[in-house]
Every structure is written in structure tokens, then in C-alpha cells.
Amino acid sequence: MTTELFVQYLFAGITYGSIYAIVAIGFNIIYNTTGIINFAQGEFVMLGGMVSVSLLPYMPLPLAIGLAVLITMVVGALIEIVFIRWLASPSVLRMIIITIGISILTREAAVHIWGDNIRSLPYFAGNEISTIGVLGARISPQVLWVVGVCGVMVCTLHLFFKTTSVGREMRACAANRTAAILCGINPRNMVTFSFVLSAGMGALAGCVMSPITYTQYDIGTGLAIKGFTVAILGGLGNSGGAVAAGLLLGIIEAFSVSVVPLAFKDAISIAILLLILFVRPHGLFGSGEAARLKAF
Amino acid sequence: MKRLIAILPILGVVVLIQLLTTWMGTQFYLTQMTMAAYYSLLIIGLCVLMGYAGQISLGHAGFFAIGGYLSAALTTRNLMPCREEWLVRFLDAGGLLQSGKDMYGADLLVVWPWAAALFAVLMAALIAVLIGIPVLKLKGHYLAMATLGFGIIIYRLVLATPWFGEADGISGVPPFELLPGLVVRGDASGRVQNYYIAWGMLIFGLFLLLNLMHSRIGRALRAIHGSEDAADAMGVNISRFKLQTFVLSAVFAAIAGILLTHFNGGIGPSEAGVMKSVRYVAIVAVGGMAHLWGAMIMGVLLNFLSLRGVFGSYDDAVFGLILILIMLFAPNGILTLLPRKKEEAPVQAASKDEEA
Numbered sequence: 059m060t061t062e063l064f065v066q067y068l069f070a071g072i073t074y075g076s077i078y079a080i081v082a083i084g085f086n087i088i089y090n091t092t093g094i095i096n097f098a099q100g101e102f103v104m105l106g107g108m109v110s111v112s113l114l115p116y117m118p119l120p121l122a123i124g125l126a127v128l129i130t131m132v133v134g135a136l137i138e139i140v141f142i143r144w145l146a147s148p149s150v151l152r153m154i155i156i157t158i159g160i161s162i163l164t165r166e167a168a169v170h171i172w173g174d175n176i177r178s179l180p181y182f183a184g185n186e187i188s189t190i191g192v193l194g195a196r197i198s199p200q201v202l203w204v205v206g207v208c209g210v211m212v213c214t215l216h217l218f219f220k221t222t223s224v225g226r227e228m229r230a231c232a233a234n235r236t237a238a239i240l241c242g243i244n245p246r247n248m249v250t251f252s253f254v255l256s257a258g259m260g261a262l263a264g265c266v267m268s269p270i271t272y273t274q275y276d277i278g279t280g281l282a283i284k285g286f287t288v289a290i291l292g293g294l295g296n297s298g299g300a301v302a303a304g305l306l307l308g309i310i311e312a313f314s315v316s317v318v319p320l321a322f323k324d325a326i327s328i329a330i331l332l333l334i335l336f337v338r339p340h341g342l343f344g345s346g347e348a349a350r351l352k353a354f
Numbered sequence: 355m356k357r358l359i360a361i362l363p364i365l366g367v368v369v370l371i372q373l374l375t376t377w378m379g380t381q382f383y384l385t386q387m388t389m390a391a392y393y394s395l396l397i398i399g400l401c402v403l404m405g406y407a408g409q410i411s412l413g414h415a416g417f418f419a420i421g422g423y424l425s426a427a428l429t430t431r432n433l434m435p436c437r438e439e440w441l442v443r444f445l446d447a448g449g450l451l452q453s454g455k456d457m458y459g460a461d462l463l464v465v466w467p468w469a470a471a472l473f474a475v476l477m478a479a480l481i482a483v484l485i486g487i488p489v490l491k492l493k494g495h496y497l498a499m500a501t502l503g504f505g506i507i508i509y510r511l512v513l514a515t516p517w518f519g520e521a522d523g524i525s526g527v528p529p530f531e532l533l534p535g536l537v538v539r540g541d542a543s544g545r546v547q548n549y550y551i552a553w554g555m556l557i558f559g560l561f562l563l564l565n566l567m568h569s570r571i572g573r574a575l576r577a578i579h580g581s582e583d584a585a586d587a588m589g590v591n592i593s594r595f596k597l598q599t600f601v602l603s604a605v606f607a608a609i610a611g612i613l614l615t616h617f618n619g620g621i622g623p624s625e626a627g628v629m630k631s632v633r634y635v636a637i638v639a640v641g642g643m644a645h646l647w648g649a650m651i652m653g654v655l656l657n658f659l660s661l662r663g664v665f666g667s668y669d670d671a672v673f674g675l676i677l678i679l680i681m682l683f684a685p686n687g688i689l690t691l692l693p694r695k696k697e698e699a700p701v702q703a704a705s706k707d708e709e710a
Contacts, residue, residue, distance in 0.1 A: 095495040095498075095499075097498075141678065141682065145682070148685075149685075150493075150494040150495065151408075151410055151494070152681050152685050154410065154494070154495060154498045155410075155635065155636075155639060155677055155681045156677070156678055156681045156682065158412075158632055158635075158674075158677065159636075159674045159675070159676075159677035159678035159681065160674075160678065161674075162629070162632065162670055162671065162673065162674030162677070163671060163674040163675060163678065165670075166668065166670050166671035166674060167671075170667070170668075170671075279628060283499070283502065283503065283506065286499050290496075290499075319514065321510065321513065321514030322510065322514060324506065324510050325506075325507045325510040325511065325514075328503040328506055328507050328510075329507065331499070331500070331503050332488075332489075332500055332503050332504070332507075335488075335489075335492060335496055335499070335500050336488035336489075336491075
């Protein structure tokens with residue numbers, strides 16, 4: 059393999075990897091505050107892309123993206139308030155089935171609103187054919203946008219959880235719900251907030267990836283599976299691990315194309331998921347000690 | 355014996371429907387009733403796994419597809435070009451092949467349907483064992499994702515393998531002669547016969563599972579569902595029972611896949627799709643999880659409506675909505691909404707079958 063090809067694959071992997079990492083962090087935020095895996099996580103990414111494409115004819119690109127993120131956040135909040143907030147200690151099986159149902163409904167709503175056409179936003183800088191040379195390889199400037207936005211999102215999120223009071227309250231809920239209630243925190247609001255947050259992150263990722271990967275009504279399930287793989291790989295609830303695992307999975311996937319047919323690309327990452335689940339369910343970076351406390 | 359008598363009303367309804375449709379000249383309904391019965395065969399198998407053993411599977415369309423696709427490919431793909439290979443010669447010597455003519459009059463050499471069906475069921479069981487051993491150690495979200503992942507891998511494989519027809523699927527699957535005179539096939543002349551074959555299979559399957567659930571195995575499974583640790587402490591071999599149930603439900607799915615494929619004369623990749631698996635889970639949930647009768651009745655009803663196209667382009671959305679509504683308001687199944695049965699827990703609902 060030549061250096062150019064290597065770099066080319068590497069950047070493709072990093073691009074997809076950062077998207078997976080964002081979806082995985084979305085899983086983690088909701089998991090930490092509720093113990094739920096939200097199977098509809100991928101649908102937020104789809105919604106972000108779809109709404110921004112629809113808004114674009116009426117306003118400039120940054121405004122369309124901002125509004126799309128905002129709308130998806132509202133959808134996230136509504137989903138939590140309507141379907142989840144009022145359930146008293148539901149079983150895991152029940153929550154799995156409810157979030158799967160939400161994911162189907164969102165997807166079906168999308169296909170009836172937008173149809174099954176493939177859509178995309180225009181490139182943020184330049185166009186389809188503008189490239190930047192890196193070590194002899196040619197990459198699209200949009201790749202830098204994706205990686206940059208995802209990087210900024212992860213850093214902002216880290217600061218948010220470390221420094222702001224809402225962020226601290228959310229962490230308190232994740233650590234010990236009862237103690238958090240005793241300190242005057244309303245955990246229900248924190249759960250709603252975690253849905254809003256992960257919906258917003260998913261939507262923003264959906265916007266920046268749209269020019270390269272395109273947006274269609276049914277991209278959610280695939281992204282959710284990949285995101286979950288990454289979340290498990292990095293240790294469920296561990297956002298730093300999610301970033302590392304996301305990049306790892308993205309790069310493995312990108313290089314797998316050079317070995318096996320493209321049609322098996324998804325099968326490979328799912329096979330990795332199964333392997334990880336069987337061998338190390340607490341993830342590559344998670345601690346086995348902490349994992350024993352979770353419900354595998 | 356009591357359970358045998360409980361089956362009689364169902365038999366009565368089955369015969370009544372056939373007579374009614376024949377009398378009213380609407381026999382085409384029987385085609386969808388036949389298909390709905392085969393799907394329900396899968397659903398009662400899944401019901402045992404989900405309701406009684408408490409293990410979710412989002413990959414059962416995968417087992418359905420393994421059964422259907424293997425049987426379809428073996429009975430359709432012409433072995434003539436490789437007839438000199440040792441394997442083909444060996445199969446031929448064992449009487450497992452049958453020859454015929456294709457639509458252009460060329461010689462055709464394919465696997466005998468019974469041999470293909472048995473092979474498909476064995477493969478499904480084998481895959482279920484191989485997948486089940488590691489997967490069933492997981493719980494909750496992890497189990498759901500792992501089985502979902504398995505389903506997607508099967509979907510990708512049939513979509514990417516030329517032998518399985520890729521996106522076109524396999525068509526022209528020959529009829530399956532179960533016994534002399536009993537043929538699973540889709541043409542209009544065999545409609546009534548096939549209706550009875552399908553319902554015979556479904557009722558036999560239901561009877562088998564009802565008996566199983568009221569035996570030692572059923573009690574062990576319910577103990578596992580209640581609390582794995584408690585069951586373990588009582589000396590129940592948890593992993594073995596879970597695996598057996600998983601394999602059993604996979605075999606039910608594979609048999610359903612084989613028969614439906616021969617009935618339809620073909621199979622396409624959508625049968626392996628994730629939405630199919632989710633739909634099966636939805637129907638089991640509507641029926642009341644640990645409620646074989648409920649699962650069967652809902653399976654037939656919802657599949658029939660869906661196959662008749664009642665839901666139009668909102669087909670998937672309807673199943674998504676059903677899932678959410680049932681899980682929000684009646685997590686123990688739609689039957690618990692009846693005032694008479696309001697205070698029943700699912701386990702009690704299951705033991706009700708005995709008196710029914």
C-alpha cells in the first residue's frame with residue numbers, strides 16, 4: 059500500500075470515526091443519567107441532516123444548521139416527556155422496546171415527510187472537487203470540518219460537565235440518584251436535559267457529515283449500531299473511551315475495504331461488536347470492576 | 355388431554371373460516387391466512403424465548419432467512435454443471451437429489467426438498483447453538499444489540515452473496531411434497547390444502563409448546579425469568595435451559611421460513627431485514643409476552659391485516675406505534691386490558707392456559 063493510499067484510508071476512517079464517536083457519546087449521556095440505551099439515537103443524526111437540508115432554501119447555511127439543531131433538541135425533549143418521563147421504574151426490556159418503537163416512528167415520519175430521496179447539504183467550504191493535499195493524498199475540506207466540529211463538541215461537552223452547574227447536577231444524578239435528590243436536584247429534569255443534549259449533538263453531527271455521507275431517512279439504524287459498538291468498545295458511559303474507540307472503529311472499517319468487498323463493511327464492524335461483547339463486555343478502555351455493577 | 359381439548363375450538367374456527375371463504379367465493383383470503391399461520395409459527399417460538407425464558411431476540415428474522423434461503427437455494431440451484439464433483443455424486447447415490455427439466459427444457463439437478471429442509475433446520479440449529487452460547491451470557495441492552503447485530507449480519511450476507519440471489523432473492527422455488535399428496539405450493543388449486551397444512555403445523559407447534567411450558571422445562575424457564583440467581587440456587591442449569599430455548603425458537607423460525615418459502619415460491623432479502631425481527635417482537639409483546647395463545651392470535655391477526663395491505667404505506671409505522679403503545683400502557687399484553695384479567699401477572703396468565 060502506498061503512502062498516499064494509506065493517508066487516504068486513514069482520513070476516511072477518521073471522518074467516519076468521529077461521527078461514530080459523537081453518536082456513542084450521545085448514547086453515553088443518556089445512559090449515564092437513566093441507565094437506558096436509547097435505540098433512537100441514530101434518528102437524531104438523521105433528523106439534524108434532514109431538517110437543515112429543508113431549511114436551507116430559506117436562510118443562510120449557519121442559521122439553517124443552528125435551527126435544525128434546535129428543532130432536533132425540541133424533538134428530543136418531546137420524546138422524553140411524552141414517552142419516558144412518566145414511567146415509574148420501567149424494566150430494561152420495556153425501555154428497549156419503547157426506544158425501538160420511537161426509532162421506527164421517527165423513521166417512518168421522516169419517510170412520509172421527506173420521501174426516500176438521498177439529500178445533502180452543500181459543502182461548507184469549496185465544493186465537491188476542491189481538495190487539500192496532505193502527504194500526497196487529496197482530502198476534502200469538509201473532512202476537516204467534520205473532525206473539527208466533532209473535536210470542539212467533545213471538548214465543550216467535557217467543560218460543560220466539569221464546570222457548569224447543570225453539568226455537575228447531571229453527573230451527580232449519574233453517580234447517585236438518591237443522593238442527588240437529597241441535594242435538591244430534580245433527576246427527571248436532568249433526564250430530559252440529557253435527551254436534549256444528545257439530540258443536539260447528534261443533529262450537529264448529522265449536519266456536518268451530510269455533504270460527504272448524504273442523508274436518507276433510514277441512516278439512523280446503521281449509525282445507532284455503529285455508535286453502540288463504539289460506546290461498548292470504549293466502555294459504556296466513558297466519553298473519552300468513546301472518542302478513541304470511534305476513531306479505531308472508523309479506521310478499521312476504512313482499511314477493511316481494501317481487504318474484503320464493500321458489501322461486507324457493515325458486517326465487519328458488527329462482527330467486532332459481537333466479538334467485544336463476548337470477550338470483553340466492559341470495553342477496551344472500561345474497567346471490569348465498574349462493569350460488574352452494571353446490568354449486562 | 356385438557357390442552358388437547360382447548361385446541362378444538364381453534365380447529366373449529368379454522369374449518370369455519372375455510373368453509374365461509376369457500377361459500378362466499380373469497381378463497382383468496384386463505385392465501386394470506388396461510389402466510390400468517392407460518393409467520394405465527396415463528397412468533398410462538400419467539401414467545402417461548404421472550405416471554406417464558408425472558409431473553410429478547412432482535413434477530414429472529416435471521417433464523418427465518420437461514421431456513422428459507424438454504425432450502426430455496428438447495429432446491430433451486432442447478433447442480434448439473436458440477437455433477438462430477440464427489441459431493442454431488444455422493445448425494446445422488448444417497449437418493450437426496452432429484453432431477454427434472456427447467457422452463458427451457460434443459461436438465462435440472464437439485465436437492466430433494468426434504469433433504470434441503472432437514473439440512474436448513476440443522477444449520478439453523480447449529481448456528482443458534484454457536485451464536486447462543488456467547489450471546490445468552492449477556493443481558494438487557496447487550497443481548498438486544500448482539501441479536502440485532504446477528505440479524506444485520508445475516509441480512510448483509512444474503513444481500514452480498516450471489517448464490518442467494520443478492521438483492522433479487524431466489525425465485526422459482528419448487529413445491530415441497532411433505533407426504534404423498536400433501537404439497538406445499540402457492541398455486542390457486544392447492545389453496546385449501548395449503549391452508550390446512552399451515553394451520554395444522556401451527557396448531558401442532560402450539561400444542562407442542564404448551565405441553566413443554568407446563569413440563570419441568572417450562573417451570574425452569576419461568577424460574578429463570580423470575581430471578582436467574584434464585585433459579586441457579588435451586589439447581590436449575592440456567593445457561594443450558596436458555597440455550598435450549600434459543601435453539602428451539604430458532605428451529606421454529608427456520609421451519610416457518612422453509613415452508614413459507616416453498617409456499618411463496620421464492621424469498622427475498624427483506625425477509626431477513628431488521629424491521630421483520632422488530633415486528634415479531636412487537637407481536638409477541640402485544641400478545642402478552644408469556645402468553646402463547648395471545649402470541650398466536652395476535653400473530654395471525656396482525657400478519658393477516660398487514661399482508662392484506664390494510665395499513666398501506668404506514669405498515670412499519672403501525673407496528674412501531676403498536677410497540678410503543680403496548681409497552682407504555684399494557685406491558686403484559688393487550689389481553690390484560692380486558693377488565694376480567696386486570697390483576698393478572700404474566701406468570702399467572704401463562705398458567706391460566708392449563709385451565710382453559
